[in-house]
Amino acid sequence: MKVIIPAVLLTMVSMVAGSLTFSQDSGGSVIQWDPIESTYESLIIRCSKTVCEEEEPDWGVVLATVYPDSSGGFPVSVQIPGAFVVDPEKCIACGVCINRCPTDAITEDTDGKAVINPDLCIACGICANVCPVGAIFSPSSDLYYGLFGVNEEGVEEFIQGSVK
Numbered sequence: 044m045k046v047i048i049p050a051v052l053l054t055m056v057s058m059v060a061g062s063l064t065f066s067q068d069s070g071g072s073v074i075q076w077d078p079i080e081s082t083y084e085s086l087i088i089r090c091s092k093t094v095c096e097e098e099e100p101d102w103g104v105v106l107a108t109v110y111p112d113s114s115g116g117f118p119v120s121v122q123i124p125g126a127f128v129v130d131p132e133k134c135i136a137c138g139v140c141i142n143r144c145p146t147d148a149i150t151e152d153t154d155g156k157a158v159i160n161p162d163l164c165i166a167c168g169i170c171a172n173v174c175p176v177g178a179i180f181s182p183s184s185d186l187y188y189g190l191f192g193v194n195e196e197g198v199e200e201f202i203q204g205s206v207k
């Protein structure tokens with residue numbers, strides 16, 4: 044499931060994280076990065092508990108996809124809703140979280156793995172508490188973030204990563 048989120052100006056105090064910064068406000072989280080001059084088709088924001096490595100284009104869980112604006116340029120930030128996220132690499136498709144979600148925000152993908160609809164998630168945290176393998180989380184300052192560009196061949200290339 045792709046999440047397409049409009050860019051916003053960063054207006055709150057940020058946690059410094061290298062070339063990528065992470066911050067939170069009442070609407071969720073904001074990821075900001077250095078300006079990009081490229082011909083990428085889109086940008087992908089990923090996150091993980093481990094530091095982003097340039098040679099690992101599939102590193103982390105996809106949080107958002109960012110597309111060029113009408114002038115062809117990319118924004119330098121994106122708002123991430125305050126929703127929980129499933130790590131498909133950890134999910135064992137047990138279905139426990141789906142039955143516990145109070146807003147029916149969780150569905151199965153074609154492999155039976157859980158997927159959370161950020162538009163329906165109210166960030167109650169119930170799913171994360173019941174998941175037997177710790178596959179559900181919410182974006183936070185405890186995680187590492189990475190920015191990847193998708194080229195014409197659909198291949199992701201590492202651009203910038205956060206540090207602590």
Ligand code: SF4
Nearest residue numbers: 144164165167168170
């Ligand atoms: S955090 Fe709550 S509302 Fe969001 S997906 Fe999990 S159980 Fe559903």
Ligand code: SF4
Nearest residue numbers: 134135137138140174
């Ligand atoms: S409870 Fe955890 S392992 Fe089970 S389907 Fe949900 S995310 Fe996957």
